[in-house]
Amino acid sequence: MKKLLIVLSLIALMAGCSNIQSKEEKKEKTSEPASKVQEQQVVKDDETKQEAETVVTEVTKIEPLYEINQKNWSVVPIGDADAHIVLLTVDDAPDKHALEMAHTLSGLGVKAIFFVNGHFLDTEEEANVLKEIHNLGFPIGNHTYSHRNLKDLNEEEQIQEIISVNDRVEEIIGERPKFFRAPFGVNTDVSRKVVADEKMILMNWTYGYDWEKDYQSKEALADIMVNTPFLKNGANLLMHDRAWTNEALADIVKGIQAKGFEMVDPNLIRTIE
Numbered sequence: 001m002k003k004l005l006i007v008l009s010l011i012a013l014m015a016g017c018s019n020i021q022s023k024e025e026k027k028e029k030t031s032e033p034a035s036k037v038q039e040q041q042v043v044k045d046d047e048t049k050q051e052a053e054t055v056v057t058e059v060t061k062i063e064p065l066y067e068i069n070q071k072n073w074s075v076v077p078i079g080d081a082d083a084h085i086v087l088l089t090v091d092d093a094p095d096k097h098a099l100e101m102a103h104t105l106s107g108l109g110v111k112a113i114f115f116v117n118g119h120f121l122d123t124e125e126e127a128n129v130l131k132e133i134h135n136l137g138f139p140i141g142n143h144t145y146s147h148r149n150l151k152d153l154n155e156e157e158q159i160q161e162i163i164s165v166n167d168r169v170e171e172i173i174g175e176r177p178k179f180f181r182a183p184f185g186v187n188t189d190v191s192r193k194v195v196a197d198e199k200m201i202l203m204n205w206t207y208g209y210d211w212e213k214d215y216q217s218k219e220a221l222a223d224i225m226v227n228t229p230f231l232k233n234g235a236n237l238l239m240h241d242r243a244w245t246n247e248a249l250a251d252i253v254k255g256i257q258a259k260g261f262e263m264v265d266p267n268l269i270r271t272i273e
Contacts, residue, residue: 064270073204074234075264085264086235086256088112089205090245091143091181094120094129097246102133104249110263114138115181118145118165127172134173139266141179142166142200150182150191158190166198178271179203199272206230208238210245218247226255235261 065081068074075087090101093114105112114133120126134140144150144161153161166176180200182191187202195202207230209215215224221244225237239245239252253263 062267065268066264067270068201068203068236069234070202072206073236074206074232075236075269076234078270081268082262083233084260085233085262086231086237087264087266087269088237088239088253089115089141089181089203090239090241091115092117092120092147092241093143094126094133095241097243098241099129099133101241101246101249102136102138104246105138105253106136108250108253110253111138111265111267112263113141113179113266115141115143115179116165116169116177117143117147118161118168119147121165121168121172130169130172137267139179140169140173140177141181141203142169142177143181144183147183149184149186150188151186155190158188159194162191162194162198179266181205201269201271203236205238206232206234206236208240210240210242210248216242216244218244218251221245222248222251222255225252226259231256231259231261233261 065078066075066085067078069076075085077083077085088105088110090098090112093116095117098114102112102114116130121130130140142162142165145164146161148161150158150161162180170176176198178200180191180195180198181203185204187195192202207228209224209228210221215221225231225239225248239249256263
């Protein structure tokens, strides 16, 4: 009888150990999938984030609708984009009037390219003016550092005239210019190579008048800019940071719009990636 009790006690003890072991195994099996689920969730969250970032990138990317005709400097539509447009550009910025001109254009809901000279960007105050123009949504172009005729400079001087402006503009607004216009519209083999290496679009103009003595008043300039026979589809209008141009700017825009033309957003012009 005593032996029977001992045997029964051993059986009970072994059963208890077996239950404890079974519970521990069950616990391990249960906790392992939970850990894997967390890892899978983290991976899933990362994938979702990456997909979201991709969607944002795709949404903000702007497909070009226009390009610059390198033969006559007009703006031509890509595909079936509206051809009844003109491009506004302002050279020699930001001297004394560029910021006010930018605010005038912004108030009218139109855009322009502001081509800058590096010697107008030497001080912190001038840099802040450029930053404000850019923050208003206006693309910044390169018009060389000192506005000297490039054909009168040696190769090293030409390179410095162009690259120094790109470096300074990038320092101020965080991006390099995508458009280049040579002073007096004079390019050289050197400038063309530098522009290509810097992935800028070479640009001149189709018409402009504000440097001519006969058109250095608000009324005369507004009249010729609107009523010139050169106002055609894709016209590339050249203006400058000048007092009379600043005064005539609103009338020029409204007059051209009254003739049925739209001011093209330069951000829709094809550039080099």
